[in-house]
Amino acid sequence: MKIRKLEMHDAFYMFEWMHDINVVQWMQIDFMNKTFEDCKNFIKASTKNEEKDIHRAIVNDDDIYMGTVSLKHITSDEAEFAIVLRSVAMGKGFSEYAMEKIIKVGFEKRFLKRIYWCVSKKNERAINFYDKNGYHRTYFTSLELPSNYTPEQIRSYIWYMVEKD
Numbered sequence: 001m002k003i004r005k006l007e008m009h010d011a012f013y014m015f016e017w018m019h020d021i022n023v024v025q026w027m028q029i030d031f032m033n034k035t036f037e038d039c040k041n042f043i044k045a046s047t048k049n050e051e052k053d054i055h056r057a058i059v060n061d062d063d064i065y066m067g068t069v070s071l072k073h074i075t076s077d078e079a080e081f082a083i084v085l086r087s088v089a090m091g092k093g094f095s096e097y098a099m100e101k102i103i104k105v106g107f108e109k110r111f112l113k114r115i116y117w118c119v120s121k122k123n124e125r126a127i128n129f130y131d132k133n134g135y136h137r138t139y140f141t142s143l144e145l146p147s148n149y150t151p152e153q154i155r156s157y158i159w160y161m162v163e164k165d
Contacts, residue, residue: 001059001060001061001093001094001097003056003057003058003059003097003101003102004057004063005046005047005056005057006042006043006046006047006056006057006068008043008044009065010065011039013064013066013086014042014065015034015035015036015039016086017031017067017085017086017087018031018032018034018038019032019034020087023084023085023086023087026119026120026122026126027120028153042055051074052073052074053073053074054070054071054072054074054102054110055068055070056068056069056070056098056101058085058089058094058098065086066085066086066089066094067083067084067085067089068082068083068084069081069082069083069098069099069102070082070083070102071102071106073148074110077113077114078112078113079112079115079116080115080116080148081102081103081106081115081117082117083095083098083099083102090125095129096133103115103162112164113163113164114161114164115161116138116160116162117159117160117161118149118154118158118159118160119160120156120157120158121158127158130160135160135162136161137159138159138161139159
């Protein structure tokens with residue numbers, strides 16, 4: 001397995017997970033209403049501004065797309081982590097691998113101080129994964145709030161954060 005830049009042929013499998021209720025049911029965005037054209041547009045846009053957002057395909061040894069891992073809303077100090085996998089890739093080590101790789105990019109190539117993410121309180125599978133893998137939950141103070149979330153949204157999710165040693 002590896003992570004690489006998104007390619008247009010990944011759109012088919014990206015569209016697959018977007019319309020898999022088992023994958024998207026607890027996500028913030030309504031992916032069920034996304035179109036195949038939306039997938040292609042996301043892939044095109046993913047190559048344009050890597051100063052703000054880094055999106056990578058997670059692929060198996062045959063270079064078949066298994067999901068996307070991202071660092072979003074990148075500033076000089078921090079970024080928001082995101083990951084999504086196709087159902088067929090869940091439980092096979094892709095998440096652990098991709099998280100390790102993208103966090104390393106954030107700390108070693110972008111010199112970030114912290115990477116944070118959130119998960120729905122209803123998404124037990126994701127919560128169990130993050131807790132089992134030793135990721136630490138965090139609570140934001142009013143001075144630290146990610147600017148792309150309202151205080152109400154921040155209270156409605158479970159938050160995790162990793163900081164550079």
